[in-house]
Amino acid sequence: MNKSRVLGIMATATVVVAGCATSGGATTVPTSTPSQPPDSSAPTAAPTPRYVVPAAITSAGRIVWCTDVSYPPEEFYAADGTTAQGSDIDIANEIGKRFGVTTQIDNTGFDGIIPALLAKKCDMIISGLSNTPERAAQVDFVDYLSIGEGIMVPAGNPKAIKTTDDLSGKSVAVQLGTTNKAALDTINAGFKAAGKPPMDIQTFQADTDAFQQLNIGRVDAYATDAPVLVYYVTQNPGKFELVGALIEPGPVGIAIRKEDTELKAAVTQVIDDMYTEGLMKQIVDKWGMTNAVILLK
Numbered sequence: 226m227n228k229s230r231v232l233g234i235m236a237t238a239t240v241v242v243a244g245c246a247t248s249g250g251a252t253t254v255p256t257s258t259p260s261q262p263p264d265s266s267a268p269t270a271a272p273t274p275r276y277v278v279p280a281a282i283t284s285a286g287r288i289v290w291c292t293d294v295s296y297p298p299e300e301f302y303a304a305d306g307t308t309a310q311g312s313d314i315d316i317a318n319e320i321g322k323r324f325g326v327t328t329q330i331d332n333t334g335f336d337g338i339i340p341a342l343l344a345k346k347c348d349m350i351i352s353g354l355s356n357t358p359e360r361a362a363q364v365d366f367v368d369y370l371s372i373g374e375g376i377m378v379p380a381g382n383p384k385a386i387k388t389t390d391d392l393s394g395k396s397v398a399v400q401l402g403t404t405n406k407a408a409l410d411t412i413n414a415g416f417k418a419a420g421k422p423p424m425d426i427q428t429f430q431a432d433t434d435a436f437q438q439l440n441i442g443r444v445d446a447y448a449t450d451a452p453v454l455v456y457y458v459t460q461n462p463g464k465f466e467l468v469g470a471l472i473e474p475g476p477v478g479i480a481i482r483k484e485d486t487e488l489k490a491a492v493t494q495v496i497d498d499m500y501t502e503g504l505m506k507q508i509v510d511k512w513g514m515t516n517a518v519i520l521l522k
Contacts (some may be wrong), residue, residue: 275498276491278324282348287327290317291347295400295431298456298512299353300330312452312512313351316369316479319320319504320495334430336402339363343481348488350480353450355404357475366478367492369505371519373474374405374450377439377457377465384445386468394422395445398438401428404475405448439465452517458487459513475520497522 282288289306292313294300300311309330321328333341335352342350342364356366376397378386383396392409393416399406406428413423425444429435432449436457439447451474457464479496499505500522509518 232520233295233442268498276323277487278326278491279485279487282324282326282488285326286347287329288317288324289329289347291333291338291341291350292317292352293338293431293434294330294332295335296450296453297433298452298514299450300351301433312508312514313353314377315511316499316505317351317510318392318505319499320492323495323498324491334402335400335432336430338402339480342482345482348485349492352468353452353477354480355475356478357404360480364480365483365489366476366480367489367496368476368478368521369496369499370477370509371474371521372450372452372477372517374399374408374448374469375454377447377454378445378468379439380464380466382466382468386446388469390426392416392446394424396425396427396443397448398427398429398435398444399448400435401430403432403449403456405450409448452512452514455517476521 248452292300292309294302294309296311298311299313300309302308308443309332314328314330317330318328329349331341333347333352338350338352338354338359341347350364353372354360354366355372356368369477376386376389376392378384384391386392386395389412397409400410406426409424409426413426416423427435427438427444429438432453435449436447436453438444440461446468453519454467458467481492496505499508500520506520506521509515509520
C-alpha cells in the first residue's frame with residue numbers, strides 16, 4: 226500500500242478534529258527532572274529539552290493519527306474489533322508516550338488519507354505510507370522504515386506467475402490509492418504497448434478486502450507490501466506463496482503538514498532515539514517483520 230514504489234516481492238516467507246491543529250507555541254518535554262545543585266545560590270543552566278512539542282498537542286492532551294486500520298501486521302484490529310494494533314500503532318503509541326500525551330487512532334480510508342491530514346482531521350498519518358515525490362509535494366515525511374512490495378498467489382502457483390511479465394491476462398486484487406496500484410497500472414501500460422493482454426486489476430477500498438479476493442479464489446494474484454504478504458503466508462501455512470524477488474524497496478514515513486515544522490522536528494528526534502535505543506528493531510521483530518523490512522539505521 227503501503228506502499229512501496231516498484232512491484233516486487235519477498236523471497237522469504239470518529240474523525241476527531243479537536244486538538245489536531247499543531248500551529249502556535251511549543252511545550253518542552255525534558256527527559257528527567259534536574260536535581261537541586263549543592264549551592265542553590267550558584268547560577269545553573271536550564272536543562273535542554275529532549276522534545277519540543279507544539280503547544281496545541283500538549284494542551285489537547287493527545288495526538289490524533291489518520292491510519293487505515295486494514296493492513297496487518299502494520300495496523301489492524303485485535304479480536305475485539307475495536308482495538309488497533311500493529312507495528313505502526315506501537316510507533317504511534319511510543320511517540321505519544323514521549324510527548325506526554327495519549328494516542329488516538331482515526332480509521333481513515335487510504336485513498337483519502339492525505340486529504341484528511343490536510344483538512345486537519347488528524348495531526349499526522351502513520352499507515353505504511355510510502356514517501357514518494359508526488360506525496361512529498363503535499364506533505365512532509367519522517368521516514369522510519371524501508372519496505373518493498375510484491376505478489377502473492379495460491380500455493381502451487383497454478384497460473385505459473387514467476388515474474389511481472391506473467392501477470393499479462395491475469396486478474397490481480399489491490400487496494401485503491403496505493404503505490405501497489407500505481408505499479409500495476411505502469412505494468413499494464415507496458416502490456417498494452419507491447420500488444421499483450423492487460424491485467425484485470427480489481428481495486429478495493431480496504432487492503433483486507435483485496436486479500437480476501439485471493440483467499441476465496443476470485444483472482445489469480447494479490448499485490449501489496451512485503452510485510453503484509455509475509456504476515457498472510459505465515460498465518461495461513463500451506464495456502465499461499467510469494468513469487469519473484471524484492472525489487473527497489475522505498476522509504477515509508479510519518480506524514481506531517483508542511484507548516485508543522487516544530488512537530489516534524491520533535492517526531493524526527495523520537496524516531497532517531499528509537500533507533501539508537503534498539504526499540505525500532507524490537508517492534509519490527511515483535512510483529513514478524515524482520516525479513517520483510519529494511520531498518521534505516
